[in-house]
Amino acid sequence: MSNQYPKNTVQVPTFNTYRESDAGKPLVLDVRNLGIDFGGLTAVDSFSVSLGPTEICGLIGPNGAGKTTIFNLLTGVYQPTRGSVLINGIDTKGMSTHKVTKLGIARTFQNIRLFTDMSVLDNVKVGMHNQIKCSFASSLFRLPGYFAAEKRANARAMELLDFMGLADLADQKAGSLPYGVQRRLEIVRALATNPSIILLDEPAAGMNPSETTELMHQIRRIRDTFHIAIFLIEHDMNLVMNVCETIAVLNYGRLIAKGTPEEIRQNPTVIEAYLGKEDGQ
Amino acid sequence: MKKTLLNKDKGKDFLTYAVVIVAFVIMQFLSSQGKLSSAVTGYLVPVCCYIVLAISLNLLVGVCGELSLGHAGFMGIGAFSGVVLATLLKNTVDNATLRLILAMVFGGTLAGLIGFLIGIPVLRLRGDYLAIVTLAFGEIMKNIIGNMYVGTDESGFRFAIATAKPKLVGKGKWILSGAMGVTGIKKLSTFAVGFGLILFTLFVVLNLINSKEGRAIKAVRDNRIAAESVGINVTTFRMKAFVVSAFLAGMAGALYGLNYSSLDAAKFNFNTSINILVFVVLGGMGNILGSVISATVLYILPEAMRGLADYRMIIYAVVLILVMLFTWSPKVKEYTSVVADRMKHLFKKEKEAAAK
């Protein structure tokens, strides 16, 4: 797969906004001057960000700043008007969503998008789609390859569900689960694609404080277990400040700051974007 | 936990196979005892065809979630190509059953191939637009077959799509002759082969549904964007379902065509497509056993009501509307659940009284 695309291996620079353990390793996500126009409206403009292989980065900004649009650009749902997105060094230009996913990016959705009529286990197995090696003929005619592949898939899916504490719910219908559980199932489904980076779109939305705390632990645990990068949009500042190693701040479709939580907290431009100008009040 | 889930699926599939096999054994037994009237015997093969058509359309409409209004087109392709092949092989293949099976495979393959060619441009459309395009293809197919001439003469195999009957070179014969269709078909279809085709269809469709492909197809139906986001190529899976469905419809068409002595293109019109769709929806979307039962009942129902002459189709229409209202209307559902609750309550009381 990878050799059919020109590979561009930029390495993680060694200055302090990145994790020390990532230094010198290739970037998992490298976004350069990304921009998109809808009609005459510029939704995102000259947005650049890069993530090391095990970095947890937050994307914050006021409502309508273009955060979800950026996720849609990264996953090929929208094609950018300007700029480029490199995943594991491969330019995603012109690729459709399913191809981009195969490069190692997976996501969850702000408005949960589960396969509601299917069981929890099947939702995860759909996520493992490209991992299950079993030909069309062998699944059509139940050749031996089918049984072996299904067995492996079941075991792996249960392992992943267990990881997020959902193993007991495996045979429930996904649509019947409570909100917080559905969000966690979406994360499991994203992990099932065997990604090198996952995008979480407001993972804590609609969760109560104890669920949010639990989620914070899980996000760190995901990174530490799977050794992947996590890029997340979140409005819960407590979660962002505690979990993220770096934070990118978006306003009116432009990146206004990127840095450690501490730097962002003290950045005057960020404070202005969130609270408005002091003399304006 | 995981085991129960798998067992549940397996149990349902097993039930589907069991129902079909038991029904076949009973009908075979009755037939060998001479207990079946000639009318009922006449229904056996067409019922098999419609069951297969309903299952194959259910794969598309119920499992894949794409409305198709042109299923009769694929049935027609299978029917005519099957009949033509069977006629051509009359002298080369002696065994009638083998000839029938070859005709079915040929009809299915051709239908699947045309399904694939149609699918390339068409499957980019969705929902009602896909429905109207499949309708259009069904009509085009009927129109083309109605002006198609296939035969043999001294120059060999002849094939033409023309507005007027072309001339044959020397001694020869048209097998398919435009709007006249095919006449003088040697009937080859048997109930046993029909039963075999149903089993084959169940095997393929149920296996497909419970495989990685089936999950992908259902995922595309439930949430296209999420399916793409986990790396599923939506078009590929819609295409797979479309081609498998067309292939099975083509096989059923060949079985159907070889059950009658004459056949013309007008049979495979919009109304036939709609009838198959009715079987699918009343049997339950994605419910394969439901398709089997509803195709059987709904095919036999109007036939059995022949005694009612002019009233039969109007009764059929009313039954159809009422069934839809009873199975879908939220108000009716609410009402029936209230009634059911009361009955349960009453029953309980009686039981308690009896216990005392």
Next chain:
Amino acid sequence: MNILQYLINGISIGSVYAIIALGYTMVYGIAKMLNFAHGDVIMVGAYICYCVTVYLGLPVLAGVLLSMVVCTVLGITIEGLAYKPLRGTPSLAVLITAIGVSYFLQNAAQLIWSSNPKSFTSIVSNMKPLHLFGSLTITGEVIVTVAVSVVIMIGLTWFTSSTRIGKSMRAVSEDRDAAQLMGINVNRTISITFAIGSALAAVAGVLMCSSIPVLMPTTGSMPGIRAFTAAVFGGIGSIPGAMLGGILLGIIETFAKAYLSTQFSDAIVFGVLIIILLVKPAGLLGKQVQEKV
């Protein structure tokens, strides 16, 4: 016959398609359902007009008006009995019910009027055809059909853009829930849409049978499918789209029959439809709605 003659004939047939397509498109826009029984309402309209003029001997105008009244009542009744209870259920359930209604109407007509074709007397039988430039013939039917459809199109455009009910129809088709929250009576609006669509179907039935004077219980089904195609062609849900689609379809059909082949006219018409949809997936004037992610 020259090209102008074919064009005029095409516009005439197309006008009928356009009137039927309006019924499809309005109902689709507002109730998001394919009303397959619409074609059969056309047939009922033509039969009523036939009965009133032949059996009762009343003037043509009375026949047309009465058939409009009957079809309006029929449309509202069908909607109330068969479609309304299924509101909010999957569109396929409603589609099958519509097919049931279609069967019902066809077979009821067969019981009442038998399946023998009736020869429909043109409503403008006493009007002399116009002869222009020597070779061009414009029949009374063509003049009346085109005139009526122009009036209907202008009337409907005015109705949906300027009246209160028309505006609420547009609101409901845009966003049913929001319209309901704004105090629009959605059920009543849908009933009115069916009423208008069915009245138009009656007019279309009379006009169609004036040009092609064979009346049978299945008379409505094929023009119904064609008009449905026309509605999709123009962009289903769009009123100007239905008009444009209907007229274009009529012209394409006439030209295909005249210059290419009569036998293959179905294949050509549907082929053009497919090509249009592949180039413009939402039809000529339809809006492409992008799913929000």
